[in-house]
Amino acid sequence: MKKVFISGNKAFAEGAIYAGCRYYYGVPRSINNEILKYMSVRMPEVNGVFTQSENERSAISMVLGSSVAGARVLTSSITDGISAMDEVLNYMCGLELPCVVGNIMSGKFGLKNLEPTQSGYAQAVKSNLSGYSKFIVLAPHTVQETYQLTAKAFDLADKYRNPVIVLMDSALAQLNEQIEIEENLLSPEIVKKDWKVGNNENNKNFNVFKSYHDDESNKYTDILAKFKLIESESLYESFMVEDADEIIISFGLIAKIAKGIVINERQKGRKIGLFRPISLSPFPKEALRSIANKVNKITVLESNSGSMYSDVCKILDNNKKISFFGESEYLSGFRKVIKEFEKGIVTV
Amino acid sequence: MTVEAYNPKELKSFKDIETVYCSGCFHGTINRLIGEAIDKMGLKESVIGVNTQGCASFISDYMNLDFVEAPAGLAPSVAMGIKNVHPDKILLTYQGDGDLLSFGMSDLIHAAAKGSKITVFLINNLVMAQTGGQVSPTSILGQITDTTPYGKSIEKDGNHINIAEMIARLSGAAYVSRVTVDIPSRIEQARKTIQEALSFQMEGKGFSFVEFLSTCPTYWYKTPIESRTWLQETLIQQFPIGLIKKSYTK
Numbered sequence: 001m002k003k004v005f006i007s008g009n010k011a012f013a014e015g016a017i018y019a020g021c022r023y024y025y026g027v028p029r030s031i032n033n034e035i036l037k038y039m040s041v042r043m044p045e046v047n048g049v050f051t052q053s054e055n056e057r058s059a060i061s062m063v064l065g066s067s068v069a070g071a072r073v074l075t076s077s078i079t080d081g082i083s084a085m086d087e088v089l090n091y092m093c094g095l096e097l098p099c100v101v102g103n104i105m106s107g108k109f110g111l112k113n114l115e116p117t118q119s120g121y122a123q124a125v126k127s128n129l130s131g132y133s134k135f136i137v138l139a140p141h142t143v144q145e146t147y148q149l150t151a152k153a154f155d156l157a158d159k160y161r162n163p164v165i166v167l168m169d170s171a172l173a174q175l176n177e178q179i180e181i182e183e184n185l186l187s188p189e190i191v192k193k194d195w196k197v198g199n200n201e202n203n204k205n206f207n208v209f210k211s212y213h214d215d216e217s218n219k220y221t222d223i224l225a226k227f228k229l230i231e232s233e234s235l236y237e238s239f240m241v242e243d244a245d246e247i248i249i250s251f252g253l254i255a256k257i258a259k260g261i262v263i264n265e266r267q268k269g270r271k272i273g274l275f276r277p278i279s280l281s282p283f284p285k286e287a288l289r290s291i292a293n294k295v296n297k298i299t300v301l302e303s304n305s306g307s308m309y310s311d312v313c314k315i316l317d318n319n320k321k322i323s324f325f326g327e328s329e330y331l332s333g334f335r336k337v338i339k340e341f342e343k344g345i346v347t348v
Numbered sequence: 349m350t351v352e353a354y355n356p357k358e359l360k361s362f363k364d365i366e367t368v369y370c371s372g373c374f375h376g377t378i379n380r381l382i383g384e385a386i387d388k389m390g391l392k393e394s395v396i397g398v399n400t401q402g403c404a405s406f407i408s409d410y411m412n413l414d415f416v417e418a419p420a421g422l423a424p425s426v427a428m429g430i431k432n433v434h435p436d437k438i439l440l441t442y443q444g445d446g447d448l449l450s451f452g453m454s455d456l457i458h459a460a461a462k463g464s465k466i467t468v469f470l471i472n473n474l475v476m477a478q479t480g481g482q483v484s485p486t487s488i489l490g491q492i493t494d495t496t497p498y499g500k501s502i503e504k505d506g507n508h509i510n511i512a513e514m515i516a517r518l519s520g521a522a523y524v525s526r527v528t529v530d531i532p533s534r535i536e537q538a539r540k541t542i543q544e545a546l547s548f549q550m551e552g553k554g555f556s557f558v559e560f561l562s563t564c565p566t567y568w569y570k571t572p573i574e575s576r577t578w579l580q581e582t583l584i585q586q587f588p589i590g591l592i593k594k595s596y597t598k
Contacts, residue, residue, distance in 0.1 A: 023429075023432060023433070025429070049432045051428075051432070053425070053458075054454055054455075054458045055454065057422060057425075057455075058422065058425040058454070058455050058458065059425075061418060061419070061422035061425035061426045061429065061455070062425050062426070062428055062429035062432070063429060064416075064418065064422075064426050064429060065398075065416070065425065065426040065427060065428060065429020065430040065431075065432070065433075066429040066430065066432055066433050067429075068416050068426075068429075068430060069396075069429070069430045069432075069433035069434055070433065071432075071433045073429075087419050087420075088419050088422065091417075091418075091419050095416075095417070197396050197414035197415075197416055197430065198396050198414060198430065198433070198434040198437050199414075206412055206413055206414050206415070207414050208408050208414065208415045208416075209415065209416045209417055210399075210405070210408055210415070210417040211417055
């Protein structure tokens with residue numbers, strides 16, 4: 001292990017390189033530019049391939065190509081850019097091809113106001129894809145966790161043959177922190193993939209990937225059955241919830257702010273805790289239910305119009321004690337949230 | 349001239365089975381020619397194909413090769429992604445004119461401009477056939493299609509795109525040719541062209557592109573014979589066949 005002082009963007013890139021990813025395809029898009037610049041230097045250093053594509057559709061198509069050829073492959077963009085990748089990501093879910101996609105959440109509507117938000121929750125968890133496709137979604141809250149979750153994302157992608165989204169707040173992407181990273185990188189051939197194209201060991205059978213099926217034998221796994229299995233991979237953090245009678249539910253960098261609120265309020269004797277889903281899909285439903293049963297008041301804190309709030313309400317069966325605080329002004333707005341928490345009042 | 353005869357039963361890369369193609373369509377012939385060329389070059393183990401949407405998507409059912417289906421228009425980028433991982437493999441894409449020129453023009457131009465070591469086969473039948481015969485970027489003026497019921501007009505729709513000539517202007521494109529498979533001598537020429545395009549890729553000379561001028565009797569609203577006559581008498585003037593570029597500058 002070695003200590004480095006890097007941004008969330010670079011930790012994302014380093015996590016991927018550690019996990020054996022040697023192919024990065026991307027397009028310049030505001031906050032994403034730092035990853036491109038970093039990868040254009042790092043990929044040649046580890047004998048990898050960096051390509052700047054002409055648009056997101058072409059970047060994700062190259063991801064599809066490298067993935068079907070058996071490699072661990074990465075791309076990233078801001079939330080708006082990911083929208084342009086949706087058609088191909090839908091194919092990748094259907095063809096059961098693994099990849100890791102960094103979704104840096106910025107902007108509210110289109111490209112206007114490229115401010116930090118948590119606008120990508122619904123896009124990543126519910127997805128703009130067909131009603132059958134689903135992603136695994138991981139949301140880190142520190143730079144260290146960004147590094148670890150990106151590496152883990154590759155394992156999950158290969159294990160379940162499904163795209164995995166690493167959902168980062170754009171403020172986290174630009175945040176610099178001291179973190180520990182591994183000195184020895186994993187081998188790019190860490191997972192053996194018999195299904196890949198160009199598989200020389202398996203010359204007799206050809207691997208054909210197509211989205212329509214004319215016979216039963218060629219059917220891919222039922223996506224619903226697959227996501228039942230993936231449920232067991234859900235991750236969460238519960239912070240000071242043992243004796244709490246009220247909790248905040250939050251993800252990403254906002255959860256880090258919420259941790260500060262919890263610590264402050266605890267010093268004043270208020271019994272408050274934090275529940276932080278780390279995997280937003282699969283959502284840690286059982287853990288949330290068991291914690292929610294013990295508390296009197298729940299506040300969902302997120303920087304969007306209530307994407308996670310509606311999920312939490314559904315999981316907790318529309319319990320009346322849930323309130324929502326979605327702050328559109330992000331950091332400046334959250335100072336207001338902290339003040340309101342201090343008063344013990346939460347706007348609903 | 350002599351025409352080499354292949355027994356379809358002896359072909360390794362091509363499956364000798366009934367196809368779904370309509371009568372008079374050239375897809376079946378072109379599929380088989382690609383199989384013959386790959387067998388002749390002994391490349392069966394190293395070719396990976398990328399097919400996309402449209403009638404061109406059926407090729408994967410008739411070849412004994414690794415095949416990947418790409419979303420509409422994106423086959424060149426998918427092929428480049430595979431080539432990055434397997435630089436020793438031969439990558440070919442098999443696309444129709446609607447797919448390659450409507451949906452995937454930018455991917456094609458950038459793949460050619462970058463000099464990607466892939467081979468793109470364009471099957472140009474002047475309509476978007478599988479979706480029901482709508483107008484395509486290569487439909488010629490006056491052509492009646494599903495969405496140009498009064499004929500394609502220069503004012504409203506513009507003229508057709510001669511993509512092979514456009515691609516040839518890019519320095520990354522090493523081999524560009526247009527062929528057709530209407531008569532035995534041109535079939536023989538098409539097979540040689542396929543071999544030459546693939547050998548340019550093998551030698552790492554750059555991007556290679558072959559346009560097959562093809563027929564679509566169903567959506568040209570003609571019989572197979574009439575279609576072939578129309579191709580010979582009218583289309584070859586609009587889309588001149590023959591070698592367009594063969595150069596290697598590096």
